């Protein structure tokens with residue numbers, strides 16, 4: 075929901091988003107839409123016209139997040155971001171609604187998952203939703219396998235449909251707030267997110283950045299335990315300083331002994347497919363950074379090294395005091 079449409083005194087008219095959304099969904103094959111998702115979409119379309127907004131409940135934990143400062147303040151001391159948001163918004167009355175952007179392999183999943191545990195909000199990764207759909211042998215399964223294994227993006231309407239379903243089932247379980255990982259990946263998705271039921275207003279977009287040669291090595295080193303689902307990385311990164319970039323080393327994130335023999339590699343983590351995904355990211359997803367930069371929501375975060383070096387710096391950048399870091403799993 076755009077901020078303008080939350081203003082009850084604002085004129086209510088059919089927005090451009092409403093029109094593009096209507097077009098998007100009226101053209102979609104009915105097969106793609108789960109009934110509960112259709113309900114969500116209907117509400118989505120209704121709220122786009124009426125300017126209604128869902129209520130959010132408070133969720134206080136042992137941490138503090140900047141609540142009354144302009145979003146631009148988040149970037150203090152980090153690489154340049156755009157100027158401060160002139161409209162400070164209070165955030166203590168609902169859980170955070172954050173987005174993690176960044177190239178494949180940058181660590182979106184790792185950091186988003188840690189933060190979600192710390193802040194008590196769900197971590198929603200559209201890549202996981204796609205893989206669940208793939209594994210379900212549902213009607214979309216074959217189509218998705220082909221797209222994902224070629225390193226291409228799944229269509230906006232399929233992604234919006236999967237995400238709507240996930241948000242709807244989360245809301246039914248009483249979830250509020252989220253950390254989105256891997257969404258939005260196109261400007262169209264970013265526009266649709268603004269009117270997606272359950273999203274209302276993204277507070278902050280964290281853009282994780284890392285050298286491209288390191289990204290490739292990190293993707294090739296990713297492993298998942300087929301039993302516990304834990305994510306690990308067996309790559310030992312030692313990238314030399316070159317072209318003005320500092321040297322960088324990252325220790326592997328090794329699994330515990332019990333997972334060692336159960337490690338699997340994602341089918342799309344081959345050198346050829348990762349290179350394709352990096353290319354697709356630069357083409358399709360970099361404009362999303364600009365979309366949020368213009369809204370002064372973008373926090374640029376250059377990873378200084380591996381998890382142990384980067385995590386405290388990320389918390390600092392987000393102005394989060396982790397009073398009990400031991401609660402967070404190491405993987």
Ligand SMILES: Nc1ncnc2c1ncn2[C@@H]1O[C@H](COP(=O)(O)OP(=O)(O)O)[C@@H](O)[C@H]1O
Nearest residue numbers: 178179200201204222226227228233256257259
């Ligand atoms: N928001 C999205 N839009 C389109 N395709 C997506 C989206 N999220 C995930 N996918 C598909 O799922 C694949 C895996 O995504 P993800 O797990 O986020 O991997 P990574 O960030 O390492 O590329 C992507 O390459 C793409 O095919």
